[in-house]
Amino acid sequence: MANASSISRSLRRSLAPDDLHRLLLQRSRAFVTAECHRPVVLHKRGPDILHDPWFNRGTAFSMTERDRLGLRGLLPPSVVSSQQQIDRFMGDLKRLEQNARDGPSDTYQLAKWRILNRLHDRNETMYYKVLIDNIEEYAPIVYTPTVGAVCQNYSGLFRRPRGMYFSAEDRGEMMSMVYNWPADQVDMIVVTDGSRILGLGDLGVQGIGIAIGKLDLYVAAAGINPQRVLPVMIDVGTNNEKLLKDPLYLGLQEHRLEGEEYVEIIDEFMEAVFSRWPNVIVQFEDFQSKWAFRLLQRYRKTYRMFNDDVQGTAGVAIAGLLGAVRAQGRPMIDFPKQKIVVAGAGSAGIGVVNAASRTMARMLGNNEIAFESARSQFWIVDAHGLITEERVDIDPDARPFARRKSELTHQGLNEGASLIEVVKKVKPDVILGLSAVGGLFSKEVLEAVKDSSSSRPAIFAMSNPTKNAECTPEEAFSIIGEKVVFSSGSPFDDVDLGDGKIGHSNQGNNMYLFPGIGLGTLLSGARIVSDGMLQAAAERLASYMKEEEVLQGIIYPPTSRIRDITKEVAAAVVREAVADDLAEGYRDMDARELARLSEEETVDYVKNNMWNPVYPTVVYKKD
Numbered sequence: 001m002a003n004a005s006s007i008s009r010s011l012r013r014s015l016a017p018d019d020l021h022r023l024l025l026q027r028s029r030a031f032v033t034a035e036c037h038r039p040v041v042l043h044k045r046g047p048d049i050l051h052d053p054w055f056n057r058g059t060a061f062s063m064t065e066r067d068r069l070g071l072r073g074l075l076p077p078s079v080v081s082s083q084q085q086i087d088r089f090m091g092d093l094k095r096l097e098q099n100a101r102d103g104p105s106d107t108y109q110l111a112k113w114r115i116l117n118r119l120h121d122r123n124e125t126m127y128y129k130v131l132i133d134n135i136e137e138y139a140p141i142v143y144t145p146t147v148g149a150v151c152q153n154y155s156g157l158f159r160r161p162r163g164m165y166f167s168a169e170d171r172g173e174m175m176s177m178v179y180n181w182p183a184d185q186v187d188m189i190v191v192t193d194g195s196r197i198l199g200l201g202d203l204g205v206q207g208i209g210i211a212i213g214k215l216d217l218y219v220a221a222a223g224i225n226p227q228r229v230l231p232v233m234i235d236v237g238t239n240n241e242k243l244l245k246d247p248l249y250l251g252l253q254e255h256r257l258e259g260e261e262y263v264e265i266i267d268e269f270m271e272a273v274f275s276r277w278p279n280v281i282v283q284f285e286d287f288q289s290k291w292a293f294r295l296l297q298r299y300r301k302t303y304r305m306f307n308d309d310v311q312g313t314a315g316v317a318i319a320g321l322l323g324a325v326r327a328q329g330r331p332m333i334d335f336p337k338q339k340i341v342v343a344g345a346g347s348a349g350i351g352v353v354n355a356a357s358r359t360m361a362r363m364l365g366n367n368e369i370a371f372e373s374a375r376s377q378f379w380i381v382d383a384h385g386l387i388t389e390e391r392v393d394i395d396p397d398a399r400p401f402a403r404r405k406s407e408l409t410h411q412g413l414n415e416g417a418s419l420i421e422v423v424k425k426v427k428p429d430v431i432l433g434l435s436a437v438g439g440l441f442s443k444e445v446l447e448a449v450k451d452s453s454s455s456r457p458a459i460f461a462m463s464n465p466t467k468n469a470e471c472t473p474e475e476a477f478s479i480i481g482e483k484v485v486f487s488s489g490s491p492f493d494d495v496d497l498g499d500g501k502i503g504h505s506n507q508g509n510n511m512y513l514f515p516g517i518g519l520g521t522l523l524s525g526a527r528i529v530s531d532g533m534l535q536a537a538a539e540r541l542a543s544y545m546k547e548e549e550v551l552q553g554i555i556y557p558p559t560s561r562i563r564d565i566t567k568e569v570a571a572a573v574v575r576e577a578v579a580d581d582l583a584e585g586y587r588d589m590d591a592r593e594l595a596r597l598s599e600e601e602t603v604d605y606v607k608n609n610m611w612n613p614v615y616p617t618v619v620y621k622k623d
């Protein structure tokens with residue numbers, strides 16, 4: 001030991017053996033302590049440190065270390081102790097052991113997610129190959145419904161960070177923080193503030209899981225290069241009291257910021273990401289409805305952005321509603337005659353009614369009378385019942401669709417009438433649920449649908465995840481009968497109706513549109529995401545289904561065809577962007593070249609620009 005030899009010979013001689021021994025021990029202890037405090041020189045910064053198991057300490061990096069090492073924003077905002085890290089890991093491990101004994105299926109799904117996630121951490125190419133080749137089996141694991149359970153259990157599942165975190169504490173820093181992200185090119189960002197994750201409510205910072213799941217589909221379905229996607233969590237606090245009290249929660253443990261302060265943070269985030277990556281597309285995901293609409297209006301004319309819950313869902317619903325008309329053996333042009341009851345007046349419900357009524361109005365001539373006639377085909381029921389003009393404090397987004405006083409007496413309905421009353425009186429062709437209330441389409445409601453004036457009523461139980469679906473396909477087919485057209489947001493199995501007949505369970509989820517909307521916007525170089533581009537996407541999805549499929553009640557494609565449908569949707573978006581004069585081109589394809597492409601060539605162009613999971617050749621180059 002070097003320090004022991006520094007004791008001089010004369011001192012050694014003058015000390016009694018026991019004293020010398022004590023002194024040597026003391027010196028060696030001091031040496032070890034000094035070694036522990038000597039800094040480790042790292043020749044790396046940012047994500048390279050997080051991906052190096054020797055130096056990574058994850059959420060235990062202090063704020064000063066995060067600043068010093070270029071890690072700010074690459075980790076959830078909370079700094080935890082090493083003991084808390086152990087507690088989290090052990091809690092999670094014990095929970096798995098416990099649940100494995102009792103055997104609930106959620107655990108099995110989460111175990112599958114973990115195995116896939118570990119592969120994602122080790123080898124992206126292989127991960128996406130597994131996902132693309134087995135999309136039907138694994139979309140429900142990396143995406144809805146399992147992603148909901150992942151978000152709920154995120155603090156326990158957290159191992160390595162993925163994506164970026166911007167918190168209320170980062171005000172004034174975001175413009176520089178974006179440079180902590182290693183990629184010089186980012187094509188797609190999915191951002192959430194965690195305030196309404198699926199139908200599971202406010203999950204705060206844990207909502208990052210939904211942004212990761214959506215981007216997995218961007219890679220798997222749209223062929224966006226995985227090195228160019230960025231999941232983002234904007235942590236402005238949470239109003240989830242359970243999380244506020246949880247010592248292992250990884251986000252800011254304070255109530256949500258509201259008002260101008262909130263808007264300033266989102267503004268700063270948008271300015272920061274568009275200043276580093278001017279061509280990025282930002283998808284807003286699972287923001288609570290009041291902010292979903294306001295932020296969409298605020299940014300949609302200036303930035304390349306869209307809101308998936310408002311606009312993606314609307315397009316998927318329109319395609320399904322048109323499919324339901326065709327399933328009755330009628331032409332799509334009969335859509336404006338459908339009577340539609342919508343349960344849920346949040347971002348999704350109002351988004352659907354807005355876009356679906358515009359589609360009807362277009363079919364009727366796009367004038368004032370057409371709009372009025374289209375409006376009158378919808379009845380919206382929320383937590384307080386039927387929305388009418390008489391509603392006190394009516395939500396301005398729902399106001400245009402409130403039933404008029406004059407219509408109410410004629411229909412025998414009142415302000416606040418229950419869903420069952422509305423269904424009984426209106427005898428709708430379609431009931432569509434975006435309420436987040438599992439089982440809302442009760443036996444009585446489904447019984448009432450039997451009296452529908454339609455030869456083939458349609459049920460859209462679109463709320464997610466599975467437990468929040470308004471009803472199951474078994475309930476719909478067993479109560480209404482085999483003619484019903486059924487669709488749900490989360491996947492369900494088909495129903496065996498006996499005698500070799502099958503009741504088809506369609507998945508009506510915005511996953512059939514958002515990847516194509518993003519890819520089409522990217523490849524057209526459109527400056528914004530216009531209504532026309534969204535409409536073109538919805539129409540392409542609607543026409544994708546063949547007549548014989550639709551007549552069997554199959555109104556959406558199976559997940560196994562998602563890469564093909566996404567390519568078609570993206571091509572439709574590119575063509576519409578060109579027609580709208582919004583396209584500015586992509587790489588060497590300028591707007592003029594794009595305009596020259598035929599329909600078929602546009603599809604080829606899209607296909608040729610989709611990333612495939614194959615190992616590239618790699619070479620070494622010294623810095």
Ligand SMILES: NC(=O)c1ccc[n+]([C@@H]2O[C@H](COP(=O)([O-])OP(=O)(O)OC[C@H]3O[C@@H](n4cnc5c(N)ncnc54)[C@H](O)[C@@H]3O)[C@@H](O)[C@H]2O)c1
Nearest residue numbers: 198199289344345346347348382383435463464489509510
């Ligand atoms: N399938 C899809 O692609 C898709 C897309 C977007 C959203 N969603 C789902 O839609 C649901 C709602 O999302 P959101 O952002 O609109 O949420 P939100 O919380 O803003 O809206 C929910 C609405 O349901 C209403 N509601 C509550 N209880 C009700 C009841 N008993 N009867 C009738 N209405 C009731 C509320 O008043 C509110 O208007 C979520 O479960 C979400 O997962 C599905």
Ligand SMILES: O=C(O)C[C@H](O)C(=O)O
Nearest residue numbers: 144198286309464509510
């Ligand atoms: O995420 C989904 O599965 C669909 C939709 O975006 C939702 O919020 O439920």
Ligand SMILES: [Mg+2]
Nearest residue numbers: 198285286309
């Ligand atoms: Mg969503």
